[in-house]
Amino acid sequence: MKLKHGIRSIGRAANHVISHNLQIIHLGKLGRVEDAFRIFSNMTHKNLVTYNSMISMLAKNARISHARQLFDKMSPKNLVSWNSMIAGYLHNTMVEEASELFDAMPERDSFSWALMITCYTRSGKLDKARELLELVPDKLDTACWNAMIAGYAKKGKFNDAEKVFDQMPAKDLVSYNSMLAGYTQNGKMLLALRFFEKMAKRNVVSWNLMVAGYVNSGDLSSARQLFENIPNPNVVSWVTMLCGFARYGKIIEARRLFDRIPRKNVVSWNAMIATYVQELQIDEADKLFKKMPHKDSVSWTTIINGYIRVGKLDEAREVYNQMPCKDIAAKTALMYGLIRNGNIDEANKMFSQIHAPDVICWNMMIAGYSQSGRMDEALNLFRQMPVKNVVSWNTMISGYAQAGHMDRATKIFQAMREKNLVSWNSLIAGFLQNNLYSDSLKSLVMMGQLGNKPDQSTLACGLSACANLAALQVGKQLHEYILKSGYMNDLFVNNALITMYAKSGRVQNAEQVFRDIECVDLISWNSLISGYALNGYANKAFEAFGRMLSDRVVPDEVTFIGMLSACSHVGLATEGLDIFKRMIEDFAIEPLAEHYSCLVDLFGRVGRLEEAFNIVREMKVQANAGLWGSLLGACRVHKNLELGIFAARRLFELEPDNASNYITLSNMHAEAGRWKEVERLRMLMRDKSARKQPGCSWIEVQNQIQHFLSHDLAKLRHENIQIILNTLAAHMRDKCNISDMESAYDIL
Structure with a gap:
């Protein structure tokens, strides 16, 4: 009786293990790692299949450290365990770790060798992969040869791939499809078509590779023609063509194709829903979602993502709450929506719930x-x-x-x-x-x-830095590099070039870059107009503005900052006010503080201080430091101390550590003979300067940016200063014919 009872207990335990293993494998396929791990942790009996399934699942879900911990705990391990762990490292592109494990293996099969060869090829170590291929014991096994062919082909090394293909002692369909995949995935569709037509054997994978190749190359016509000729298309064939239509915005064709699918599985339904989501047609996506006979985690996650993309967080949350089994992908999707809407703390709560x-x-x-x-x-x-x-x-x-x-x-x-x-x-x-x-x-x-080679973003940042430093020579060198590296067709880079030349005072170079752009955008026009304004070319700014409107380019806030700045630099008060009114009335642009700042600067330059102050009092937006600074500067020029004190007080609130504001007001008090106020401001300045970083200026000398910090005695060379002053005095005497230069020099 005891023996029978023991046998039954063992049988029940074995059944429980098998049942749990099947659950873990099923949950792994669904991506529900937390649920699988919970079952694994609660199992009293585990076998090799249990551990191997968990290792594989954890590795595929970017939890390679947890997978390795399980692997190290296993005793004993079988060949599947070692292969599962190497496959995990392969999935996470951890070549060194895979290589160490491969070397430590007590035994290997053809799958082990093929895994390691694939690991090397995917990381670009083709020479090591080829060396390993030479060491494979079973030369007739096609798996390793196919891995090497795929590695060469995917990296575009077709000559090497063809050599390995020709050297193979035996070829199978995978060998042919590996070569074909190399051509199609690299966009070599002429070579792919020639190879495809010469293939001794083809299967549906071969046809699907060709269809996908044409789709990726943007040749939908050839893709569709080939698709219609597939003898027995499978779901991959239909979904590949459907996704091709979706990628290029042909949603009607995609839906027609979807309706033709004879046997729709969950993958095809998900593909069509994803197509609607991609086109932001969330209502159509939701209709299809509700019609689905069977939904998987991808279906739920796709529709949640769709609602988030169109800004419907409440609807996304509602779908999430209806989801029967919430996996990590769905939680991640909703987390993204919460973060996007600024609900960081709620997103963190969800994050903390993920095991x-x-x-x-x-x-x-x-x-x-x-x-x-x-x-x-x-x-x-x-x-x-x-x-x-x-x-x-x-x-x-x-x-x-x-x-x-x-x-x-x-x-x-x-x-x-x-x-x-x-x-x-x-x-x-x-x-x-x-x-x-x-x-x-x-x-x-x-x-x-x-x-490391820079891209267009790097170069644009470099040009912007040159523009702000007025480092023309460095900017020119970057321009030469751009010409050599082929980025001259990049609009982002060209716009940065316009700004760099304009801020360096080379307006003609900026114009030339602008003329060379095939298709200018709003930023190009704004860069050119701002360049004209910065260098005092108001007429050219107006001319560019007129051409811009003729080309039906709609101006924005930045355009009008440039135009108002152009008017300000040459004192065109009436024209500036007209531009300001036109911005509001003709283009319905709400003025920003920067626009008002330009107006204040404009009226201040021509001495119309009361009008400038009225602009500040009546404007709807909050004044910034630039605006009050413009008013203070105008008050200094036109000796309006009362209004200058008012503007300075506002500046002290906004920029308490900016010494230049204190200096301007101090000079105004000095001119008015108010020496007590001058002393008080100087005391304040000394207190501020003791706490703030020293001022910094720079100049470009022989392609080098030279920095100068205030109070930096290392940079002071009195004898050099004397030579420079003598040179400047002589140059000014020759060029300007100033009669009292000697007295001016004595003051210096």
């Missing part, structure tokens, strides 16, 4: 805190991350840059093991955003020295 969040969840929460300026919380999460990827590091760099903490952003950047182009761009753009133009250029130079 084992993946790297996407971590990065999303860090980005949410960063975008909200809550960098302490972002850093806390960043430190807790079990596995960080390059996106995690880049998010922190951008977050600190936006918060104005470039010292911390730099430390994060320096601590990164592997930096990509986004890392460099985040750092360079961060310096630019925080007015650290020289540091931005230094980082650009360092980037090149370390062998």
Whole structure:
């Protein structure tokens, strides 16, 4: 009896293990890692299948460290365990870890060798992969050969792929499709078609590769023609063609194709719903969603994403609440919606409920805190991350840059093991955003020295830094690099070039760049108009504005700041006021503080101070420091002390550490003989200057940006100053014929 009872108990335990294993595998396919892990943790008996299933699932869901912990706990391990762990490293592109594990394997099969070859090829280590292929014991096994062919083909090394293909002792359909995939995935459709037509055997995979190749190349006509000729299309065939129509906005054709599918499975329904979501047709997507006979987690997540994309967070939350089994993808989608709407704390609650969040969840929460300026919380999460990827590091760099903490952003950047182009761009753009133009250029130079190639974003940032430094020679060098590297057709780069030349006083160069642009946009016009304004070419600014309107380009707020600035620089008060009224009446643009600042500066320059002050009193927006600064400067020129004191007080509130405001008002009091006020302001200035950073100026000398800090005795060379003054005096005497130059020089 005891024996029978024991056998029954063992049988029941075995059935429980099998049942639990099937549940774990099923949940893994659905991406419900938390639920699977919960079942795994509660299992009293586990076998090799249990561990291998969990290892595979964790690795595929970016939880490779957890997978390795399970692997190390396993005793004994079988060949499947080792292969599952190597496959996990392959999935997460961790080549060194995979190689170490491969070397430690007690035994290997053909799958082990093929996995390691694939691992090397995907990471670009083709030579190591080829060396490994030579060591494979079973030369007749096609899996390793196919992995090598796929590796060469995907990297565009077709000659090497063809050599391996020709050397194969035996070829199967996978061999042919691996070669074909290399051609189609690299857009070599003529080579692909020739190879496809010569293939001894074809299957539906071969046809699908060709259809996908034409879709990716933008040749929908050829893709559709080939699709219609597939002998027995499968769901991949239909979905590939459907997604092709969706990608190019042909939603009607996509729906017609969907309605033709003889047997629709959940993948085809999801593809059509995703198409409607992509086109922001959420009502149509929802109709189709409700008609679905069977929904999976992708279906629910897609519709949640759709509502979030059109800004309907409440509807997204309602769908989420109806979802029978909420997986990590759905939670991530709703988290994104909450973050996008500024509900960071609610998003964090959801994040904390996820048992084992993946790297996407971590990065999303860090980005949410960063975008909200809550960098302490972002850093806390960043430190807790079990596995960080390059996106995690880049998010922190951008977050600190936006918060104005470039010292911390730099430390994060320096601590990164592997930096990509986004890392460099985040750092360079961060310096630019925080007015650290020289540091931005230094980082650009360092980037090149370390062998990293800049893209259009990097170059545009570099040009903007040159513009703000008036570093014309460096800007010209960047221009030459742009010509050589083929970025001259990039509109973003061209607009930055216009601004760089304009701010460096080279208006003709800016005009030439503008003329060379094939299709200018609003930013191009704004850059040109602002350039004219900056250099005092009001007539050219008006002429450009007229051409812009003739080309039916609608101006924006920036356009009118440029136009008002142009009027201000040459004292065109009437024309400036007309432009201001036209902005409001003809283009329905609400004036910003910057527009009022230009008007105040304009009226102040021509001595119409009462009108300037009335503009400030009557405007609907809150005055900024630039506006009060313009008024104070005008009061200084036209000796209106009473109004100047009023403007200065407002400036002291907005810019308490800006010494120039104190100096301007102090000079005005001095001119009025009010020496007590002068002394009081100087005492205030000394107190402020003791707490603030020293002033900094710069000049470009022989392609180098030279910095000068106030009170920096190392930069003072009295003998050099004497030589420069003598030279300037002689030059002015020759050019200007000033009779009293000697007395002026004596004062200096």
